[in-house]
Amino acid sequence: MKRVLFSLLSFLLILSSNAQTSTPAFVKDSLDSYITRALAAWQIPGISICIIKDGKAVLLKGYGEKETGTSAAVDENTLFMIGSNTKAFTATALAMLEGIEMPGGKRFSLNDKVQQWLPSFKLHDPWVASETNIRDLLCHRLGFETFQGDFMFFDSDLSAQQVLEKFGKLKPKYSFRSRWGYTNAAFAVAGEVLQQASGKTWSALLEEKLFRPLGMINTIALSSGIASAANKAAAHTVAEGKLKKIAYGNIDNMSPAGSISSSAADLSKWLIAQLDNGRINGKQVIPASAIAQTRFPHSILGNGGPMFNTGHFSLYGLGWLLEEYAGKKIVSHTGGVNGFVTGVTLVPEEKLGIVVLTNTDANNFYEALKQEILDAYLGLPYRNYSQLMLSNKVGREASEKKQQQLKMNTIASKPATGLPLKAYAGEYEHNVYGKMMIDFINEKLVARFEHHTGRFAELAPLGGNRFLASFNDPLFGVKVWPFKVESGNIRSVIVSVADFVEFTPYEFLKLK
Incomplete structure (x- = not known):
């Protein structure tokens, strides 16, 4: 994003x-x-x-x-x-509710705990979820690494409710309120708080309170x-x-x-x-x-x-x-x-x-x-x-191109893989994202994702158990994916995407 x-x-x-x-x-x-x-x-x-x-x-x-x-x-x-210039509109809409009595009879405050308005709100640590207030959502201090979860959420087939559910299972990299980490999913939660408090959808409230009164007629x-x-x-x-x-x-x-x-x-x-x-x-x-x-x-x-x-x-x-x-x-x-x-x-x-x-x-x-x-x-x-x-x-791009060419030279040399290519194919699962399939087709490995229809990555051997993953969507980049092998069996693969999308890697365990 x-x-x-x-x-x-x-x-x-x-x-x-x-x-x-x-x-x-x-x-x-x-x-x-x-x-x-x-x-x-x-x-x-x-x-x-x-x-x-x-x-x-x-x-x-x-x-x-x-x-x-x-x-x-x-x-x-x-x-x-x-x-993300949207975020200032979301935060402003919430700030406009400060001190106002909501349809349910409660007065709204940015200091309110999220669970006061959204009882279903969960985070990996239940105590953190119970202590999180609305300001925490809007200033990126929940403890997540910048962009954490974005590959999973954006351009996926997940519903808004499924995003909130999966966000609640995602383990933050850092402790609560210990540092700033840009968290898009926190604003999705904030939008749900806005809806639960006001009784109106996020889009309807922005139209009513900001777009129309300001004369933003085409927005x-x-x-x-x-x-x-x-x-x-x-x-x-x-x-x-x-x-x-x-x-x-x-x-x-x-x-x-x-x-x-x-x-x-x-x-x-x-x-x-x-x-x-x-x-x-x-x-x-x-x-x-x-x-x-x-x-x-x-x-x-x-x-x-x-x-x-x-x-x-x-x-x-x-x-x-x-x-x-x-x-x-x-x-x-x-x-x-x-x-x-x-x-x-x-x-x-x-x-x-x-x-x-x-x-x-x-x-x-x-x-x-x-x-x-x-x-x-x-x-x-x-x-x-x-x-x-x-x-x-x-x-920067010249340096990146040079590094990329070195990898392509390695691929062209047809390095030996740790296991036969077909052994890397199979069904994999991340504990929050869900499933990924690696298919062996025409002597090539292709990774496909459960929640990203139409998005795939071709895997080219770099030697041993390392592969270069090239996505069909250029936004997701070209990254090295290492497979973990124990006693001759594949345990997992570490999946990463372009930093533009997300810094945090995902470990997908091999199921079969």
Whole structure:
């Protein structure tokens, strides 16, 4: 679901602050050419952006194509899937219920235990489940590793209820509240809490309390809705150096974590309200107290970051990343889902908001553009972040390609396997995910998954009991899977996928 971790922790600087009160020259004179060059360099079909300053739209504009190879132009009303930028909407909707009496007669609080509203809520440790409050869900402090469970949940045939049940069986890597770990399934739980407390579905409540009052007339809550929209961007990725259209992600079983589709024009309304303590067109749509709740720091991410990041700290509120940059408080989030990466950024002190929407998941330009606009408004020197990030990407991919070629050379040498190929075939099971079948077909091994119809991985021998697993879906990557063998019999296989999807490996035990 993502590019989230890399985006959340990447590319923030601190230099000095000379905020612009007028539209900077970069935005007025150079932005169009900057974006046009970048679309080609990054292989991005289309992009739509919004800049809000002092309550007004400085820029609402689309560039490029909705779908590669077509003449359909992106505009400010083109819908993009916004991925984890959905989380701020979910957290805000819950914060809006604070202190309100619910249909059952109870008053709602973010400090309430989850089981007060959702008695069926379970976690691997029953005590942790009983102590978990709603804030814990919204600030990623349950003890799970970042992205843990995402391979199992996203684009699967699991229902929303089955996601919650399997999440309850998943063993966290760390102890409760000991560290931050980005947990998409926790927001699925939060959406269920919202429904149980209010008596309305997550999507219906967002429509009633946020989309309609804010004037977000084209925004769609569920991922299943974008395919039938008239003005929509297609999803794309880059595989083996080539841009290709892919299917929209099916994430309605995790909708509160990332299923919204929106446009630059609609998100401009969200920015205006966020930058004016919940007001738009003179109307208080979101209580100022709810805005404050979501921006209150709850979790510590760290005191530094990777390339270009010399900021002093990174924190997480409720659905928002909180950082200091050039002496200013930055409230932001990014979103990545199959075929899209997007960013939403607020600088409350400057009444500045930026939205960048792109229709390929294989770029960091959406972060580079945001940073360039931010620096321009804060009076900081031009850095050409696009080129800096692109150079880093090219270098990283060259290294990865070299490592991949070494593996392909090993495969081409036809190394001996620890056991006959057919011995690795059979039925395997993970204690939470369920079944995986490895079939022996035409002298090849192919792995198929119970809950991911149409997704498979071909296994090529690397020697001994190690195989290179290549997924038919490029988003899931190419990974080494080691088999565990005891006394000449296969005990299990360690299944991993691309870090973009999940870091945590799964051990599937061989049943037969």
